Amino acid sequence: MASAPQLPLFYNGLEPLSSEAHANYRIRPADAAPFLTQQHAVPLTVEEFPLVQRFMPIVFSVGDDAIPIGLMGLNEGVNVFVDEDGKLLDQNFYVPAYIRRYPYMLARLSPDAQELSLCFDPTSDTIGPFEDGEPMFEDGKPTQLVQNVLQFTEQFEQAGARTSQFMKELREMELLMDGEVSIQQEGVEQPFVYRGFQMINEEKLSDLRGDQLRKISQSGMLPLIYAHLFSLALMREIFARQVNLGKMPQPQLSF
Numbered sequence: 001m002a003s004a005p006q007l008p009l010f011y012n013g014l015e016p017l018s019s020e021a022h023a024n025y026r027i028r029p030a031d032a033a034p035f036l037t038q039q040h041a042v043p044l045t046v047e048e049f050p051l052v053q054r055f056m057p058i059v060f061s062v063g064d065d066a067i068p069i070g071l072m073g074l075n076e077g078v079n080v081f082v083d084e085d086g087k088l089l090d091q092n093f094y095v096p097a098y099i100r101r102y103p104y105m106l107a108r109l110s111p112d113a114q115e116l117s118l119c120f121d122p123t124s125d126t127i128g129p130f131e132d133g134e135p136m137f138e139d140g141k142p143t144q145l146v147q148n149v150l151q152f153t154e155q156f157e158q159a160g161a162r163t164s165q166f167m168k169e170l171r172e173m174e175l176l177m178d179g180e181v182s183i184q185q186e187g188v189e190q191p192f193v194y195r196g197f198q199m200i201n202e203e204k205l206s207d208l209r210g211d212q213l214r215k216i217s218q219s220g221m222l223p224l225i226y227a228h229l230f231s232l233a234l235m236r237e238i239f240a241r242q243v244n245l246g247k248m249p250q251p252q253l254s255f
Helices: 044-054 096-102 144-172 202-206 208-218 221-244
Strands: 041-043 057-062 069-073 104-107 115-118 176-178 181-183 192-194 197-202
Touching: 041 096, 041 176, 044 069, 044 096, 044 221, 057 221, 069 221, 096 144, 104 144, 115 144, 144 221, 181 221, 197 221
Parallel strands: none
Antiparallel strands: 041 069, 057 069, 057 197, 104 115, 176 197, 181 192
């Protein structure tokens, strides 16, 4: 099994898919994602901003390698969109591609490998030598289902590259700033303050030179930036969901 010292979110291990080692493996459909129940934030790609902003606040992680993330809760261990089994509470909810990709991903099998290989998390209960489910190989060749998985993971990698470029340009224009949201709950003296994330600095956005503004407008960045800004209004809705679900947030906590 090939495993990295630090595996991506949700993954407990990575194993390259092989027509020999996994000739009798099958894929079971899943109607729940138990790994989501305690997860309050998930990575996003920029293509998803227009859809995500209808359901979740879009913010950016801290640090030099910041990425876009969708908030499924405002506190660690709280997800207001799934039940205790990991089933969606709202079937119309947009499920981010990062979640839909699991348990698969493309990875280099060695540091000097030139190509990415399709791998999977062997601890997932949706893939294995089951008697039921869809076969992964027939006559030693990947089935159409596996080919579809490969295509999806390739598209995800491409979207990830575009997202990295988007983040690079935000940093170069110095549009990111430390975020803070204060929510006052009725009957509670102290407000609930959330920090530990980044957001677009609207003042700097307004002060961009004409050539800079034209550049981000023509590149398609501007609508994505506004999708992020509009989505921040959902912070209070997520807060209210936590209260209604009895998952009271704690004040002064960071993401």
